[in-house]
Amino acid sequence: MAKPRTNTTEVRVHVNSQVRVNVTVQVHAEQERVPLRFGQGNAKLNQAITTFSLPAGWTCPTAKNCLSKADRKTGILTDGPHVQFRCYAASMECRRPSVRRSRWHNLDLLRRCRSADEMAQLILDSLSPFAGYVRVHDSGDFFSQDYFDAWVQVAQVRPKTTFYWYTKALTLWVRRRHLVGDGYEPGAVPNIVPTASLGGAHDYLIREHRLRSTRVVFSESEANDLGLAVDHDDSHAMTHGANFALLLHGQQPAGSEAARAARALRDAGFYGYGKSNRVPLTVV
Ligand code: SF4
Secondary structure, three states: OOOEOOOOOOOOOOOOOOOOOOOOOOOOOOEOOOOOOEEEOOOOOOOOEEEEEOOOOOOOOOEOOOOEEEOOOOOOEEEOOOOOOOOHHHHHHHHOHHHHHHHHHHHHHHHHOOOHHHHHHHHHHHOOOOOOEEEEEEEOOOOOHHHHHHHHHHHHHOOOOEEEEEEOOHHHHHHOHHHHOOOOOOOOOOOEEEEEEOOEOOOHHHHHOOOOEEEEEOOHHHHHHHOOEEOOOOOOOOOOOOOEEEEOOOOOOOOOHHHHHHHHHHHOOOOOOOHHHOOOOOOO
16 A cells, blocks of 8 residues: 655634635645556566566466466466466466466556556656656556557657557457558557467457467467567567467466467477577667
């Protein structure tokens, strides 16, 4: 809970009147702003990239193939009914209570805002003006139009920062396509780079509105067959351009096709992402 500031103010009231006058003084304590929490890099990403995270699954109303959620208190993981591969971000929340707390902290603060303007101000107050690249949602997704619009406002105020995101919230994107572009080419706010993440409830909008997209593949050869480059370090995601693929990683539901694919990847020498095998990224 934020503590009210304890500054004192003297109020003098002079009244020129023959009749009795009542004067009321109202004091509105200014609340100290609690900032959102941002991160720098992750197991896959260069430390120069600023990341922002919300609780996985809980903020992804249109997630389908990837939907998993970690319970806020216990961390117990539940897979959605259509899960084909488990959300890596939810697995992290399951394993690390501090990660869970930090993501819920962000969501709680955003939910307290009453408008897109308020959310945008909160983000601007919390985000370094020197951030070069911001990955909006290392975990989580756009949970409302106001929230989506808040990030668009933030990008307009910070034209030197590149804001990039993967999203399944395609109805929110389509309504603002003129501003954020289609992912292949920029829109009116050129420092936003969006990518549609296949596997959600509104995938049909990708074709209908010609949106740049990415999909999770179970092997490099699957990506090759689809004619897609695999993005190992977000270098594709942070620049406008062609569709691309992401390689499956993280722990997968036992007995699933994804679990068999993950084992095959491990047998082939791919152990996921980490500092030791991170691909060096040129961040300009
Ligand atoms: S949309 Fe992203 S964060 Fe949400 S459940 Fe799917 S993979 Fe996880």
